[in-house]
Amino acid sequence: MTPAFGDPDEVRRRLDEADYLTDDGLATAVHLALRLGLPLLLEGEPGVGKTSAAKALAEILGAPLVRLQCYEGLTVGEAVYEWNYQRQLLAIRLAEARGDRLADADLFTAEFLQERALLRCVRHRGPTPPVLLIDEIDRADDEFEALLLEFLGEGSVTVPELGTFTAARPPVVVLTSNRSRDLHDALRRRCLYHWIEFPRPDRAAAILRRRVPGASRALIAAATEFVGEARRLDLDKVPGMAETINWVAALGVLGVAELVPEAIERTLGALAKTPDDRELMLGSLGGPQRC
Amino acid sequence: MLTPGPMLLRGVDRAAFATAFARRLRTAGLPVPPTAVQAFTAALDAAPVRTTAQLYWVSRTTLVRRHPEIETFDAVFAAVFGAGQDGEAPGRRRQTPSGRAGPDGAWTSVPARATAGEQAGGGLPWITRPTPTAGDDEPGTGHPVPDPLPSALEALADTGFPELDEEQLAMVGAWIEAALPRWPVRPGRRRRAHPAGRRAALRATLAAARRTGWEPVRLVRTRPTTRHRRVLVLCDVSRSMQPTTTAYLHLMRAAALRTPTEVFAFGTRLTRLTAVLAHRSAPRAVQLATDAVEDRFGGTRIATTIESLLRSRHGSALRAATVVIASDGWDTDPPERLERAMRRLRRRAHAVLWVNPRAAAPGYAPTAGGMAAALPHCDALLPGHSLRALLAVVDAITLAG
Numbered sequence: 307m308t309p310a311f312g313d314p315d316e317v318r319r320r321l322d323e324a325d326y327l328t329d330d331g332l333a334t335a336v337h338l339a340l341r342l343g344l345p346l347l348l349e350g351e352p353g354v355g356k357t358s359a360a361k362a363l364a365e366i367l368g369a370p371l372v373r374l375q376c377y378e379g380l381t382v383g384e385a386v387y388e389w390n391y392q393r394q395l396l397a398i399r400l401a402e403a404r405g406d407r408l409a410d411a412d413l414f415t416a417e418f419l420q421e422r423a424l425l426r427c428v429r430h431r432g433p434t435p436p437v438l439l440i441d442e443i444d445r446a447d448d449e450f451e452a453l454l455l456e457f458l459g460e461g462s463v464t465v466p467e468l469g470t471f472t473a474a475r476p477p478v479v480v481l482t483s484n485r486s487r488d489l490h491d492a493l494r495r496r497c498l499y500h501w502i503e504f505p506r507p508d509r510a511a512a513i514l515r516r517r518v519p520g521a522s523r524a525l526i527a528a529a530t531e532f533v534g535e536a537r538r539l540d541l542d543k544v545p546g547m548a549e550t551i552n553w554v555a556a557l558g559v560l561g562v563a564e565l566v567p568e569a570i571e572r573t574l575g576a577l578a579k580t581p582d583d584r585e586l587m588l589g590s591l592g593g594p595q596r597c
Numbered sequence: 598m599l600t601p602g603p604m605l606l607r608g609v610d611r612a613a614f615a616t617a618f619a620r621r622l623r624t625a626g627l628p629v630p631p632t633a634v635q636a637f638t639a640a641l642d643a644a645p646v647r648t649t650a651q652l653y654w655v656s657r658t659t660l661v662r663r664h665p666e667i668e669t670f671d672a673v674f675a676a677v678f679g680a681g682q683d684g685e686a687p688g689r690r691r692q693t694p695s696g697r698a699g700p701d702g703a704w705t706s707v708p709a710r711a712t713a714g715e716q717a718g719g720g721l722p723w724i725t726r727p728t729p730t731a732g733d734d735e736p737g738t739g740h741p742v743p744d745p746l747p748s749a750l751e752a753l754a755d756t757g758f759p760e761l762d763e764e765q766l767a768m769v770g771a772w773i774e775a776a777l778p779r780w781p782v783r784p785g786r787r788r789r790a791h792p793a794g795r796r797a798a799l800r801a802t803l804a805a806a807r808r809t810g811w812e813p814v815r816l817v818r819t820r821p822t823t824r825h826r827r828v829l830v831l832c833d834v835s836r837s838m839q840p841t842t843t844a845y846l847h848l849m850r851a852a853a854l855r856t857p858t859e860v861f862a863f864g865t866r867l868t869r870l871t872a873v874l875a876h877r878s879a880p881r882a883v884q885l886a887t888d889a890v891e892d893r894f895g896g897t898r899i900a901t902t903i904e905s906l907l908r909s910r911h912g913s914a915l916r917a918a919t920v921v922i923a924s925d926g927w928d929t930d931p932p933e934r935l936e937r938a939m940r941r942l943r944r945r946a947h948a949v950l951w952v953n954p955r956a957a958a959p960g961y962a963p964t965a966g967g968m969a970a971a972l973p974h975c976d977a978l979l980p981g982h983s984l985r986a987l988l989a990v991v992d993a994i995t996l997a998g
């Protein structure tokens with residue numbers, strides 16, 4: 307059974323203890339996912355903390371985190387299981403040398419099975435079920451989505467030669483997506499869904515205080531305001547929370563106490579990820595004017 | 598200076614000379630890596646330079662790495678070393694129309710051909726981005742042969758869309774839908790079994806070995822599959838485009854039904870049509886799409902539209918996609934804004950094609966502010982005013998694949 311939390315508030319408190327500050331929406335979504343045993347599909351702008359949500363969840367549950375990074379062409383062999391073909395071939399040679407007769411059942415046994423992320427989660431033997439993070443599912447293709455359906459729906463995985471494995475304790479599944487592609491309804495249907503908003507300025511400041519303990523309050527307030535302004539500009543890549551954390555950390559490493567234009571210019575690489583964005587931010591947000 | 602015999606650059610510090618010249622090229626927008634400068638310096642040593650022409654080739658061979666850069670390089674070379682005997686930089690074959698050389702020089706002119714209109718886009722006398730492959734000069738190489746048109750349509754093939762009635766347009770729509778197997782593909786990451794494949798598929802090999810007493814007699818090979826390349830169509834639905842819009846909607850519906858095509862309509866703002874166009878009945882889908890657009894008569898704001906597309910979540914769908922913009926280029930936004938938006942769009946997309954029904958008119962020149970600003974960032978400008986021209990658009994989309 308899943309370690310239950312009493313209510314969303316408790317989830318939020320526990321996530322807070324794990325240095326992941328969140329709002330009621332996400333806390334509720336996580337709570338429901340745990341209680342209902344449903345996969346949780348998290349969407350949101352890049353850098354808003356989708357992946358770290360799963361990590362924090364694994365931490366508060368005291369569960370191992372299994373991460374599956376998605377990409378086009380992801381197959382059963384990489385995501386679910388694979389047979390150890392080399393060992394199978396060796397076993398065939400060995401049987402030949404001994405003059406044994408080989409049957410299917412001799413070659414397709416657990417001994418030759420190589421677990422990948424999904425099967426590992428299903429066959430997990432431990433006190434707590436693992437947290438499976440299926441990251442950036444929108445980068446995978448339709449075929450992979452179809453592959454996931456059995457697992458997401460029933461918490462089971464079928465290996466044709468061996469049969470169906472069903473998890474004794476269903477893993478906690480978190481899927482993330484950047485919406486670069488529309489996911490199939492069949493997949494959405496099996497999941498709880500939560501859209502993570504970019505945090506409001508006060509929460510963003512609180513997150514920064516937690517993640518970059520060394521930075522002063524004044525610096526964090528100034529940085530939050532700067533990022534807030536920058537997010538209103540017409541940028542190629544709008545800075546997310548992850549970039550903001552990196553930026554404040556960069557300012558901290560350089561020992562910057564006050565957000566002066568020179569300091570912004572030196573560290574902007576943590577925030578602006580294209581030359582155009584850099585120019586735009588410097589030009590319109592009080593950085594030193596460049597020729 | 599040009600007298601043969603005495604060495605050019607005698608007594609010149611070659612390293613300093615190479616660095617200075619590379620710097621001039623960089624100022625003109627040419628990416629010249631330090632290794633190229635090193636190669637240039639070494640080349641000056643290795644190949645004694647006696648004439649400007651020799652210097653031209655030595656420097657071009659070592660400093661230029663891409664075909665589109667040659668135009669800029671020629672201009673800089675001519676400015677620094679003066680013109681050759683014939684008044685042109687040596688090796689220079691293309692004409693730069695006045696006032697068109699952009700700051701980054703990333704495009705060349707496409708010379709007018711006598712057979713203008715024969716090859717999709719390539720024959721038009723104005724400047725777009727150069728064709729990526731150098732050996733693509735002869736028209737017709739690798740060009741998909743268009744399917745022969747049914748005779749009922751043959752007569753309509755060259756008629757402009759504005760002159761067709763509803764019924765004829767529907768016929769065109771139905772035919773387009775049936776004739777669309779050609780659509781751009783890209784290499785996919787999945788693999789399928791193929792005798793000529795280069796990678797062994799162990800799973801399939803072992804499965805096959807079952808039938809031969811576990812002796813892997815037949816090695817199963819795989820090769821990568823291809824997938825449809827995503828195509829994004831932005832269709833101008835302002836009043837000036839009205840006669841052609843319906844035909845384009847038919848084409849876009851046919852594409853959206855079976856390929857990962859995203860369709861947007863725009864006037865003053867962007868409307869996504871992909872979902873409504875998927876309706877089973879073509880006339881109904883086109884009707885739904887027409888209803889979905891609310892800004893039909895509000896003018897055209899192309900730059901704003903492209904900016905909002907780049908900002909939206911479909912912005913990442915642009916990556917590695919072929920983008921088709923169907924518009925007459927009349928833009929109420931300032932051309933500089935469109936230029937910037939198009940530059941960003943081009944950087945993200947695989948190819949950008951502009952379909953302009955006005956381009957078919959005799960004597961047309963892309964001088965409308967927006968069109969002139971956008972053109973350097975397009976891979977081709979196509980007329981697309983009639984069925985035949987629309988087929989050329991489909992071919993161009995496939996070729997860009």
